[in-house]
Amino acid sequence: MSKQNPDNSTQAKNINRRGFIRYSAAAGAGLLLSPALSKAAIQQPQPINTAIIGVGRQGKILLDLLIKIPNVKMKAICDIWKYSQLIGERRCKSYNHIVTVYEDYKEMLAKEKELEAVVIATPDFVHHEMTNACLRADLHVYCEKEMSNDIEKARSMVQTAKQTGKLLQIGHQRRSNPYYIHAHRLMHKDRVFGDINSINGQWNQQKQIRPFPPRLASKYPIAPALLKKWGFTSMSDFYYWRWFNKFAGGPMADLGSHQVDIFNWFLEAPPASVYAIGGLGYALTEAKANNVGFTPECLDHTLALYEWKTKQGTVRGYYQVNLTTSYNGFYEVFMGKKGSMVISEILAKHAMFKERSAATLEWEDEAEKLEIGGEQAMLFDPLKSRKAKGKMDKEGLKIEQDLDKPAHQPQLENFFAAIRDGVPLNCPAEVGFETCVSVLKTNESAVTGKKITFNSQDFVA
Amino acid sequence: MATVFEVLLFENSVDAELVSNAIFEEIDRIEQELSYFIPSSDIFRFNRLQAGLPLRMGVSAFDCITLAKEVYTQTNGAFDPTAGALIAGRRPWDEQEENPIGGIVPPESEEMAQVGMDAIAIDAESHSATKLADGVTIDLGGIGKGYALDQAKTILEDWGIETALIHAGQSTSLPLGAPPDQKAWPMRILDPRNEKDELARFELQNMAISASAAINDSHILDPFTGAPVEKRLGAWAIAATGATADALSTAFMVMDSENIRRYCEEHSDVWAFLVENGNDRCRLKYFGDWKRFSLELVF
Numbered sequence: 001m002s003k004q005n006p007d008n009s010t011q012a013k014n015i016n017r018r019g020f021i022r023y024s025a026a027a028g029a030g031l032l033l034s035p036a037l038s039k040a041a042i043q044q045p046q047p048i049n050t051a052i053i054g055v056g057r058q059g060k061i062l063l064d065l066l067i068k069i070p071n072v073k074m075k076a077i078c079d080i081w082k083y084s085q086l087i088g089e090r091r092c093k094s095y096n097h098i099v100t101v102y103e104d105y106k107e108m109l110a111k112e113k114e115l116e117a118v119v120i121a122t123p124d125f126v127h128h129e130m131t132n133a134c135l136r137a138d139l140h141v142y143c144e145k146e147m148s149n150d151i152e153k154a155r156s157m158v159q160t161a162k163q164t165g166k167l168l169q170i171g172h173q174r175r176s177n178p179y180y181i182h183a184h185r186l187m188h189k190d191r192v193f194g195d196i197n198s199i200n201g202q203w204n205q206q207k208q209i210r211p212f213p214p215r216l217a218s219k220y221p222i223a224p225a226l227l228k229k230w231g232f233t234s235m236s237d238f239y240y241w242r243w244f245n246k247f248a249g250g251p252m253a254d255l256g257s258h259q260v261d262i263f264n265w266f267l268e269a270p271p272a273s274v275y276a277i278g279g280l281g282y283a284l285t286e287a288k289a290n291n292v293g294f295t296p297e298c299l300d301h302t303l304a305l306y307e308w309k310t311k312q313g314t315v316r317g318y319y320q321v322n323l324t325t326s327y328n329g330f331y332e333v334f335m336g337k338k339g340s341m342v343i344s345e346i347l348a349k350h351a352m353f354k355e356r357s358a359a360t361l362e363w364e365d366e367a368e369k370l371e372i373g374g375e376q377a378m379l380f381d382p383l384k385s386r387k388a389k390g391k392m393d394k395e396g397l398k399i400e401q402d403l404d405k406p407a408h409q410p411q412l413e414n415f416f417a418a419i420r421d422g423v424p425l426n427c428p429a430e431v432g433f434e435t436c437v438s439v440l441k442t443n444e445s446a447v448t449g450k451k452i453t454f455n456s457q458d459f460v461a
Numbered sequence: 462m463a464t465v466f467e468v469l470l471f472e473n474s475v476d477a478e479l480v481s482n483a484i485f486e487e488i489d490r491i492e493q494e495l496s497y498f499i500p501s502s503d504i505f506r507f508n509r510l511q512a513g514l515p516l517r518m519g520v521s522a523f524d525c526i527t528l529a530k531e532v533y534t535q536t537n538g539a540f541d542p543t544a545g546a547l548i549a550g551r552r553p554w555d556e557q558e559e560n561p562i563g564g565i566v567p568p569e570s571e572e573m574a575q576v577g578m579d580a581i582a583i584d585a586e587s588h589s590a591t592k593l594a595d596g597v598t599i600d601l602g603g604i605g606k607g608y609a610l611d612q613a614k615t616i617l618e619d620w621g622i623e624t625a626l627i628h629a630g631q632s633t634s635l636p637l638g639a640p641p642d643q644k645a646w647p648m649r650i651l652d653p654r655n656e657k658d659e660l661a662r663f664e665l666q667n668m669a670i671s672a673s674a675a676i677n678d679s680h681i682l683d684p685f686t687g688a689p690v691e692k693r694l695g696a697w698a699i700a701a702t703g704a705t706a707d708a709l710s711t712a713f714m715v716m717d718s719e720n721i722r723r724y725c726e727e728h729s730d731v732w733a734f735l736v737e738n739g740n741d742r743c744r745l746k747y748f749g750d751w752k753r754f755s756l757e758l759v760f
Contacts (some may be wrong), residue, residue: 064519214473215620322526406493
């Protein structure tokens, strides 16, 4: 293997084009990190004793971040599957976190008396039960989205958080994403796009459906009684819970929820109405062809039309989520009187388009120019375009510190900062509830074929 | 890691597909920590930090840096993942697109001052690494492929799969168990100048082998001079883990034969195979007891 890899140099050149913004941002960020890190190193606050319930695919992503967040001490992990327990415990041990492993979260709550916080990454249908129990056990909770596959159960989570006074953060991680925070500032504080009049977005990600791995099934079986205790009828139920209405909210909840949350956040209002269509076909064919041993129930694609009543007027938009195709991935588009913006967790999709009638922006000369589909566009650089309103403020500094962190890390850090320092949660339960209602009602519209008009009480827990 | 990983299994199709998917997901995860180019990776973030500021790293990045320091020390700096600073333009945030292979770098130059794993301090308690001089950068490409194979091996063990061959671009391989009706996995060493020519055959199981060679337009830099290595056409290292084999094969391209021989004597779980330029044909050297691998020279 050579040290000078030709592929790498090609990659560097490719990065240099659209990635320039990233590296110019990076060069400054090191300097700005200095005071914060030094301060943190000196103060060394007490670690926050934390547990995680659910160490499946999403739980492992969160656990990998949890174990390296300063002053978070993992004390316990909980999962009903031995294989997930094994991996979770191994990850913790490799980072010097010695954890106790539980199969039942109730036993964990009974025995772990030093916990302060719990991260929940289990299937949607048990979020409410676990969240409410943890809150009542005097613990702060970070719960993955979707809050629930049932609006009333989600409502109970908000109410329990209020009653107990404990923190409940919902895992809509884009709320802490520095690029989204910056874009929100451009839209609302700097009014770069003018009044927003329409939006659209999509998450297309083709899903392959394969049988439960026979080797894992035989090496790490879950006893039928244990499956039944948690509401599952088989290992397939358990492993593929996202395909069942009794456990999950389908792709609108798994994927679309992130983007509906962005629409609501950026438009500063929940939707006024939704009309959706959807279907289930591709997944049934896949499941049958691959002899997976279960029949998918959730819609495999949904297309929705929304209206929002904002301070500036009515905004209309459409959204699609497809597990049947991966075409063009995922992104959100906001279109306004002065310009439009494409934003995504995929950085390479970011672009801003200005209307000819719009005035020149203060940072426009410095922005990298692009041509997308024959249209002139530019990047909105969190460092350069922040200058639109002059000096760096506290929020600007935070944006810079978070620029290069993995997607879920800032949201988790916000949760722990809220516990330790009292900073506001970026996605408290009330906000997560608005999104949950928006999403589950979209599913309802797609299934019934009826347009749903919301009233403000729908979003009140 | 800019290479192709492959998993060879004797399994039913469902398990083979699903365990391979699990392995590739794990490799992707590791890449997110180790990549020199992905802005959210620990290594990217470390490379742009000021000297003196510790960075907490993920398990993979920290394990690789820890092992890299160990091999750096054992090989007296012949394996040095900080040597990338010797190549102008490697740092992508410098906006330099050209990437020339340098000649000899003056010993007193700024670039040479930024080279050496001694310039990186690690703290096992906090899993953090700190650069001790500004400008020090690290590229774990010379150890990451092998490390990824080691993690793949763990997944196979978790699944109860004992027979497999996993490799990264055929330059680092981890053969597990043995194919049906064989004692171990048959391996070949090919001539770096002409990969159609076979130089040696041997058998391997449950150990890793890695190769380094200056083939096509690629180069291996001598961290002591900054110049491309010319004394050797290729070097192979066998070790207990992929990460160690990966790092050592690079070191063995740079080290003198005598030092490699001594290293293998001092490390009974390491074997070396070298291919060097001869007068009219290449010269082969090997250190450690290769009989246990049934080495057969076909040169």
